[in-house]
Structures are given as C-alpha cells and as structure tokens.
Amino acid sequence: MSAPKDSNLFQKLGLKHPLIVAPMAGGPSSVDLVASASAAGALGAMGGAYSNSAAIETFAAQVRQRTDKPCAINLFVPHGIAEVTPDRLERAIEATAVYRRELELASPQLALPYEEDFDTQFETVLRLKPACFSFVFGLLPVDHVREVKKAGIPLIGTATTLDEARALEESGVDAVTLQGFEAGGHRGIFDAKAADSEIGLRDLLAQCVGAIHVPLIAAGGLMTAEDVRAALTAGAQAVQMGTAFLACAEAGTSAPYRKKLLEASERRTRTTRAFSGRFARGIENRFMDEMDRKPEGILPFPAQNKFTRDMRGASTAKGSPDFLSLWSGTGKGELWQGKAADLIERLFD
Ligand SMILES: Cc1cc2nc3c(=O)[nH]c(=O)nc-3n(C[C@H](O)[C@H](O)[C@H](O)COP(=O)(O)O)c2cc1C
Incomplete structure (x- = not known):
C-alpha cells in the first residue's frame, strides 16, 4: 500500500x-x-x-x-539488452580511436553483460x-x-x-x-x-x-x-x-573531477549521451564536445557506458578531466x- x-x-x-x-x-x-x-x-x-x-x-x-x-x-x-550490431560497434571504435591512442589504450573488446x-x-x-x-x-x-x-x-x-x-x-x-x-x-x-x-x-x-x-x-x-x-x-x-x-571532504569524487568542479566558478554544464548512451548532465569537456558532433559513434545505453569505461579510467589515472563524465547540475556558487x-x-x- x-x-x-x-x-x-x-x-x-x-x-x-x-x-x-x-x-x-x-x-x-x-x-x-x-x-x-x-x-x-x-x-x-x-x-x-x-x-x-x-x-x-x-x-x-x-x-x-x-x-x-x-x-x-x-x-x-x-531495460533489456541493448542491441549493438557489428556495424555500430565499428563506428563507435572508429569515433574513439584517436582518444584510445592518446590514452595508450588497446582497441576495446565490448562483451556482454553491459551492466x-x-x-x-x-x-x-x-x-x-x-x-x-x-x-x-x-x-x-x-x-x-x-x-x-x-x-x-x-x-x-x-x-x-x-x-x-x-x-x-x-x-x-x-x-x-x-x-x-x-x-x-x-x-x-x-x-x-x-x-x-x-x-x-x-x-x-x-x-x-x-x-x-x-x-x-x-x-x-x-x-x-x-x-x-x-x-x-x-x-x-x-x-x-x-x-x-x-x-x-568525505566525497569519493576523483582528483581531476574535483579540481574541475572547483576551478569552474561558472560551471558550464549540458546534457549529453556521449558517456553512457543516456542523457546526463555534466561540465562540458573535450570528450563531450567532440562526441556530440559524431552521434553515430555513440552506442545505446548501457553499452556505451561499458565501452567508454576504459577511457574514463585512463583519464583519471593521468589526472586529466578530458575524458571524464564530470556530472554536475546547473547550480552555481562555490x-x-x-x-x-x-x-x-x-x-x-
Ligand atoms: C555525480 C552524480 C552521480 C549521480 N548518480 C546517481 C545515481 O546513481 N542514481 C540516481 O538515482 N541519481 C543519480 N544522480 C542524480 C541525483 O540523484 C540527483 O537527481 C541530482 O544530483 C540532483 O541535482 P543536483 O546535482 O543539481 O543536486 C547523480 C548525480 C550526480 C551529480
């Protein structure tokens, strides 16, 4: 009841x-x-x-x-298993190849389960x-x-x-x-x-x-x-x-994410499907900007989330916010x- x-x-x-x-x-x-x-x-x-x-x-x-x-x-x-055809996966691999090279990551192997x-x-x-x-x-x-x-x-x-x-x-x-x-x-x-x-x-x-x-x-x-x-x-x-x-102090927010949140006094955010395949709001960064211009390279949720995880991990390890999902709301202020x-x-x- x-x-x-x-x-x-x-x-x-x-x-x-x-x-x-x-x-x-x-x-x-x-x-x-x-x-x-x-x-x-x-x-x-x-x-x-x-x-x-x-x-x-x-x-x-x-x-x-x-x-x-x-x-x-x-x-x-x-919501059931997202369909990822070999063709879509190929396009996603192509769309992110430049980033994986830069992050010194191997070509991705996307396997089920996605979540x-x-x-x-x-x-x-x-x-x-x-x-x-x-x-x-x-x-x-x-x-x-x-x-x-x-x-x-x-x-x-x-x-x-x-x-x-x-x-x-x-x-x-x-x-x-x-x-x-x-x-x-x-x-x-x-x-x-x-x-x-x-x-x-x-x-x-x-x-x-x-x-x-x-x-x-x-x-x-x-x-x-x-x-x-x-x-x-x-x-x-x-x-x-x-x-x-x-x-x-207690939040588990990673160092580059935290830095970005604190330095962007006017945190510029928008929603994107780039990281997970579902709309989410975060601070604008390079991955979001570039992937939003090639939507054909974005897989459906939650496949995209799994597919991009290695890049987020490598970006955190390098201390770079460029490939991180910097989730943040529109609220302003320090x-x-x-x-x-x-x-x-x-x-x-
Ligand atoms: C970093 C981050 C991760 C989030 N993860 C989840 C989650 O796992 N489950 C959920 O229901 N909402 C999640 N949310 C959304 C929040 O529940 C909530 O809707 C949102 O934080 C409210 O807006 P605000 O960030 O402007 O306060 C997340 C939000 C942020 C900022």
Whole structure:
C-alpha cells in the first residue's frame, strides 16, 4: 500500500532534516559520505548501480559500522539488452580511436553483460533491508514492488515528467523524486531513446503538487538553504541534492573531477549521451564536445557506458578531466569543501 496522502515519510524515518544526499554511483557516494550524511540527520544514499552483490554488501556493512541511522540504496532499473550490431560497434571504435591512442589504450573488446545483473542486486537489497530503496530509469516490475512491500522497505521512484510521476504512483511507490532538467548526472527519463522533456524543477513541482498524492522529493540545481526552503514551500516534502556535496571532504569524487568542479566558478554544464548512451548532465569537456558532433559513434545505453569505461579510467589515472563524465547540475556558487555534516547544518539553518 502506498503512503497515505498526508503522511510524511521522512518524519517516519526519524530524519532530522528532509534531505536525501543523492545516491551518486561511480565513486562520489563513498562510504564516508553516505554514513556522514545519515549520521548528520539526512538520508545518506548508496549509489549501487555499478556494484555487484558482494560490493553492495561490503559497502552497506561499512556504513553500518559508522552509523546506525537510516540509509538508502539506489539502483538503475534495467531495460533489456541493448542491441549493438557489428556495424555500430565499428563506428563507435572508429569515433574513439584517436582518444584510445592518446590514452595508450588497446582497441576495446565490448562483451556482454553491459551492466550488473539487476535481479542479483535487487535480492541483495531485499536481504540488507535498507531504510529506503530508490530507483531510477523507469518502473520497478510489479513482482519486485510486491517483494519490496513484503519486506517493509519504503520505495522511491524517479520522475522527470508528470506522466512518469503518475505511472510511479500507480505502481505503488511511497514517494517520487521529481528530477528537474537542472539536475547533475543521469536524467531519470524512463525511455532511454526518448527526447528529453527538459522540464525544470519549479514547473515539474507545480505540475505534480495536487496531482500526485505520495510525498514528492525535489531534485535538480538546489545548492543553498534558500533553494531548499523554496522547494519545500512549493510543496516538496524533501529535497535531494547531489552536486552540492560533490566536493565535500568525505566525497569519493576523483582528483581531476574535483579540481574541475572547483576551478569552474561558472560551471558550464549540458546534457549529453556521449558517456553512457543516456542523457546526463555534466561540465562540458573535450570528450563531450567532440562526441556530440559524431552521434553515430555513440552506442545505446548501457553499452556505451561499458565501452567508454576504459577511457574514463585512463583519464583519471593521468589526472586529466578530458575524458571524464564530470556530472554536475546547473547550480552555481562555490562548492562546500568541508564536512558534509556542516553543509547539512547550513542548509537547514
Ligand atoms: C555525480 C552524480 C552521480 C549521480 N548518480 C546517481 C545515481 O546513481 N542514481 C540516481 O538515482 N541519481 C543519480 N544522480 C542524480 C541525483 O540523484 C540527483 O537527481 C541530482 O544530483 C540532483 O541535482 P543536483 O546535482 O543539481 O543536486 C547523480 C548525480 C550526480 C551529480
């Protein structure tokens, strides 16, 4: 059963602040960041999408050693196997050959599986019984929703449009994260091949308040206490913030990524499919600029994500931001480099 209309999921969880420190798969959501966020009274969230079952278990155990406060786990909903014809792969190899030469990487061998096995990850989540399970990129299959409910785990889906929010509500989620176009990282659009509605958070919230009856979580471009207050006043029951926490002392953000976030005082971001095959927002860099001009060389999600991983690894090793996915939202201002707990206090002053 979904939450009653007037209930506040976040009070029920015993959070001091209605804030989810966003799950940020791929490094930034370190054990330290998740544990510190939860210990400070927000909801820390593990971005488990790229982790196998053993890694998710180890991560959760390490968080548990640092805090007994509620934590969430987040996964990507799968969409079947992306079709990669030999011809498309050839074009992708050609489009990136110059970069692999520069990074001294061998020619890529793209083999299945392109992503972690969702059902195995999901079983691990059920076993770990986090305070919340959140997901992105679509609806959770009906039998999975049933199992999460049976396990008593609150369920949070992600929507980028009113239609997606409606579908999530009907599927039985306990809360919906409304992700505005301003958000850093992957757009939660259900259909990976669809055009982006590009709806900003303010409009999306206005459309959903009153139309959606489960609690709404506002995400996208929120950086300050004022932003948080505005989202809560506009009808969100909680906020989810990623970019604001990327340079925190505890974040697992790599050195070249961190440097780029801090030096770009007016972080110029846009959405691109270049890194993973799905739209995601990040700071403009060479890979994004050049690949966006040769879209025929970009594979479908999640094949492209696997295909470009070696380049991201080599770029990090070289200390270069040129080939990194520098996920960041549109929010301006200097990023907080102190402890996450101090940032959280400032946001709710
Ligand atoms: C580095 C990074 C990684 C992200 N990874 C995930 C993820 O694994 N799962 C998810 O649901 N959202 C992910 N997001 C999106 C966030 O949940 C959220 O929508 C976004 O951070 C909000 O916008 P903001 O970055 O402007 O605060 C990520 C965002 C960033 C910046």
